[in-house]
Amino acid sequence: MAVRIRLKRIGRIHAPFYRVVVVDQRKKRDGQVIEEVGIYDPTRDPSIIKIDSERAQYWLSVGAQPSNTVRNLLVLTGDIAKFNGKKDAVSRVKVAETDQSAEAEKAIKAAEEDAEKRKAKVAAEKEKAEAEAKAQAEAEAAEAAEAETDAPAEESAEEPAAEAAEAPAEEKDAE
Numbered sequence: 001m002a003v004r005i006r007l008k009r010i011g012r013i014h015a016p017f018y019r020v021v022v023v024d025q026r027k028k029r030d031g032q033v034i035e036e037v038g039i040y041d042p043t044r045d046p047s048i049i050k051i052d053s054e055r056a057q058y059w060l061s062v063g064a065q066p067s068n069t070v071r072n073l074l075v076l077t078g079d080i081a082k083f084n085g086k087k088d089a090v091s092r093v094k095v096a097e098t099d100q101s102a103e104a105e106k107a108i109k110a111a112e113e114d115a116e117k118r119k120a121k122v123a124a125e126k127e128k129a130e131a132e133a134k135a136q137a138e139a140e141a142a143e144a145a146e147a148e149t150d151a152p153a154e155e156s157a158e159e160p161a162a163e164a165a166e167a168p169a170e171e172k173d174a175e
Contacts, residue, residue, distance in 0.1 A: 002026070005059055005074075006067040007040060008033065017041050020051055020070060022059050035059075040073060046094035051077050 002025040009030060011017035020038035023031065037059065038051030056074060060066070060083045066074055074080045081089035 003034065003059070003062075003064040004067060005037070005056065005064050005070050007069055008036075011043075015043060017043070020056075020073065022064055025065075038073075049073055049076060049093050051079065053077065053079050053082070057083050 003022060004025045005020065005022050006029075007018040008021045008023075009016060009018055018040040019036050020040060021033040022035045022037060023033045027033075035055065037055045039048065040050075041048040051073065056077075056079045060074075060079070071080065074083075076092050078089035078091045
């Protein structure tokens with residue numbers, strides 16, 4: 001089976017939008033595909049090119065042949081160079097400033113969420129430590145209260161013995 005990596009058109013009239021797909025070369029342009037590995041939108045300035053590098057390299061390694069247009073896209077993303085063995089292959093896809101600002105906003109939101117999670121974790125640990133300290137203080141108070149209740153009982157047990165010891169002394173005095 002001859003497998004090709006080519007474009008599948010999915011846009012409206014005069015507004016092309018493509019998916020980068022892996023397909024049997026005998027299938028129609030927009031027919032059944034084996035796998036979708038990316039998207040290409042040529043109408044934007046600069047064009048949007050998003051290709052899953054790992055999957056594209058896999059399909060190249062098992063013998064899939066890219067169409068001319070897809071080969072040019074893979075050259076821009078650096079996937080052809082990586083496939084050919086270059087370790088320092090770099091993507092030369094231009095990114096729009098709006099995309100960069102959107103990515104920066106996403107990064108800021110992610111950092112804020114991460115900070116909130118850390119704050120919640122610290123607060124939970126602090127609350128847990130306070131609860132343990134409170135439980136320990138209550139346990140010490142209970143032990144102290146128990147010791148106080150035992151102490152009067154011991155004193156009351158000692159008082160009759162002391163009175164009994166005094167009583168014979170008084171009897172001796174009376175004689």
